[in-house]
Amino acid sequence: MASVSVRRLAVSFGHVKVIENLDLEVEEGEFIVLLGPSGCGKSTLLNTIAGLIDIEAGQVWISGKNVTWTEPKDRGIGMVFQSYALYPRMTVQQNLSFGLRMAGVPRAEIEARVAKAAKLLQLEDLLRRRPAELSGGQRQRVAIGRALVRNVDVFLFDEPLSNLDAKLRNELRVEIKKLHRDLGNTMIYVTHDQIEALTLADRIAVMRNGVIQQLATPQDVYHRPKNQFVAGFIGSPTMNFLTGRLILGAAGPTLDLGSVSIDLSAYGFARQSSDVPAVLGVRPEHIDLGAASPGHFAANGKVEIVEPMGADMIVWSRIADTPVRIRVDGDSAFRNGDDIAFHFDLARASLFDAQSGERL
Amino acid sequence: MQPRFRNWHVQLALLPAWLIVVFAYLGTMVFTVRMSFTSSKGIPIMDDVGLRQYDRLFHTDRWTISVENILIFGLLFILGCLVLGFLLAVFVDRLARFENTLRTIFLYPLAMSFVVTGLVWQWILNPALGLQANVRNWGWTSFTFDWLEQGDRAIYLVAFAGIWQSCGLVMAIMLAGLRGVDQELWKAARIDGIPTWRIYLHIIIPALAPMFITATLLLATAVVRSYDIVVAMTAGGPGISSEVPAKFVIDFLFTRQNIGLATAAATVMLITVLVVLMPWLYLQYFRSAPGARRAA
Incomplete structure (x- = not known):
């Protein structure tokens, strides 16, 4: 049974349709980014699941219940926001317990839950402090704690690390991952940071213009992108795109780049195709220097x-203009104008229809 | 060279300001206090009668009534403006579509001076001209609303007119504060299932504390200065029942030719204000001083 299920969802703000006919099934205990x-x-999708935005059509199911018209508090969710959204004049203790007190949870139960969350998130020494006296990372831990004490099935994160500096972001990212490992709750996490997505997710839903482009594991999204948008959006430095024409000749498929022709017989086609304009995508780290191996395309x-980027180094060259x-080892020595020979494995490349952007 | 004298040209540029502070503010203050120890009538004289003017002041009914009235007026006016202004701000904030219209309507009274406010409400509340006369003309002949002519009620009407005039200002301040509240805070509170009125009470109002302090200070200065609204609305009447301290001072200074008593009253007002302000000034300037020194 799916833990969170969004069915044929439509959301619009005024006349602008933000989401149309969107489906998403999240399994129990899954971490979806x-x-x-x-x-x-x-973010609109996440807020819709939380019940903070009214939907136009479709349904939202959480833990087997149709919660489309249920109040946010009754949906069995906890949410963490980018700006932390801590209650400003309350201590950490009060921030954690306020919602429970309003819900009429017995005092002893509140204390037990707060103590448990504080222990898990290492907030025990901070319980008497106010948000203004905390660092950004501590504030976000309190915000996570506030979601935790609600004892809910599903956690929603709305860009929780975007307001933190790079170092804290890395630390807290690992903490969130540990939290998911220890609690095993369903988590839905919104971010624009692909590193967060790749490191945290069980499955990533790459979105564009209100449509999920690809919903797959981080490996699949990275290595077998479903279309050119996903391929270009994920990966840093960006994937190389070589635009040409796909020719299905007697000697096997080739990509004609004008002056150069790439033999595509080693490429695993996703579907049947005809002679169309096509784009070949190759990740910078999949291009190796030196002599070619069989099935590889080689060039000089x-x-x-x-x-130079520290751990590795990006060398710019050209294939057919x-x-x-x-991407080469960071300790290499290259100088502008050096002649190099390089090659890449076509089995690891991605081919897209130039018009639709779909994977071929 | 001492750092204090290094910026002498800056100090020179500030000299006019210093002169104004020393002579216009402090000088007149000292002169007023000095006068309160004299027996001056129409013309200032420099004798010394000790605290006799103060003794007389607190045995004057008109003064004790003034003090009583300013307490009633001040309390009602400040609380009324804060409560009503905040509620109006919440109302406007929630009805975002009509915001501009509503904001203009609620701010309009502020464009009028206290004199005009007092005059208008005096007409409306005057039993012979306004509300009471009209309702009686419509046929309800036993209708009576003559608080303006009842000695123990008039000051409440003055407070009401003051609230009508000034709550728009409080609304504007509060509205700015409400707009500054993080929208995600509202979302977080909704997820926690906190009722709207409790969100306002426990989260929004505490977050708006600086706005409430600002508004209270502005309103408090209006209370201390309150003179024109009383003159225009009741002229201190009926009898002396709606007198206020500022009016007492002006009347005795210029009409009743009793400088000694007027300056004694002014001095009492000054001391009262200082007593009220001292804790606040202390918190503002002296408590933060150690931190400021550390930073420097």
Whole structure:
């Protein structure tokens, strides 16, 4: 039974349709990340699941109950916000217990739950402090604690780490992952940060213009992107795109780039295709230097720009006048103008229809 | 060179301001206090009669009634403005579509001076001209609303007119505060299932504490200054039943030719204000001083 199920959802603000006919099934105990650029409707979807935004059509089911018209507090959810949204004049203790007190939970039960959450999130020494006296990371831990004490099945996170600096973000990211491991709750997490998505998610839903482009494991999303948008959105540095024409000749399929032709016989086609304009996507780390292996496409070029990034280094060269990035070891020595030979495995590449952007 | 004298040209530029502070503010204050120890009548004289004017002041019915009235007026006016202004702000905030219209309507009275406010309400509440006369003309001949002519009620009507005039200002301040409240705070409270009125009571109002302090200070200065609204509405009457301290001072200074008594009353007002302000000033300037020094 799905823990959270969104069926044929439609949401609009005034005349603007933000989400149309969206389906999403989240399994019990699953960690789903909604990933996409700003304005793609991911936060709207999350707020709809929380019951904070009225929907136009469709249904929302949580833990087997139709909660489409249920108040947020009765949906069995806890939510964590980007701005922490802590009650400003209350101590951490009061922040954690206020909702429970309003719900009429017995005092002893409240104390037990607060103590448990405080222990889990290492907030015990901070219980007497007010939000203004806490650091950003501590505030967000309190906000997570406030969701925790509600003893709910589903946690919703709305860009919880976006207001933190890079170091704290990494620390808290691991803490959230540990929390999911220890609690085993269903979690739905909205972010625009692909690293967060890739590290945390069981499955990632990549969204664009209110439509889920691909819902798959981080591996699948990264290595077998369903369309060109997903391929370009995920991965840093970005995937290389080589635009040409797919030709299904007698000698096997090739991609004609004009001056160069790439043999595609090693590529695993996702579906039947005809001669169409196509785009070949190759990740920078899948291009290797040196002599070619069988089934690989090999090329020679000159180094145009070198970008050292510490652990690795991005070398810019060209294939048939298209700039390509090649990720090499950070300790290599390259200089502009050096001649290099490189190759890549077509089995690891992705081919897209240039018109629809769909994977071929 | 001492750091204090290094910026002498800055101090020079500030000199006019210093002169105004020393002579216009402090100078007149000292002069007023000095006068309160004299037996000056129409013209200031420099004798010394000790605390005799104060003794007389607190045996003057008109003064004790003034003090009583200003307490009633001040309490009602400040509380009324804060409560009503906050409620109006919540109302406008929730009805975002008509915000501009409503805001203008509620702020309009503020565009009028206290004199005009007093005059208008004096007409409306005057039993012979306003509300009572009209209702009687419509046929309800036994209708009576003549608080303006009842000595123990008039001051409440003055407070009412004051609230009518000033609650728009409080609304504007509160509205700015409400708009500054993080929208995610509302969402978080809804997830926690907190009833709306409790969100306002336990989360929003505490978060608006600085707005309430600002509004209270503004209203409190209006209370201390209150003179024009009383003059326009009741002229202190019926009899002396709606007198206030500021009116007492002005009347005795310019009409009744009793500088000694008037300055004694002014001094009592000054001391009262200082006593009320001291704790606040202490908190503002002295408590933060150690931190400021550490930062420097």
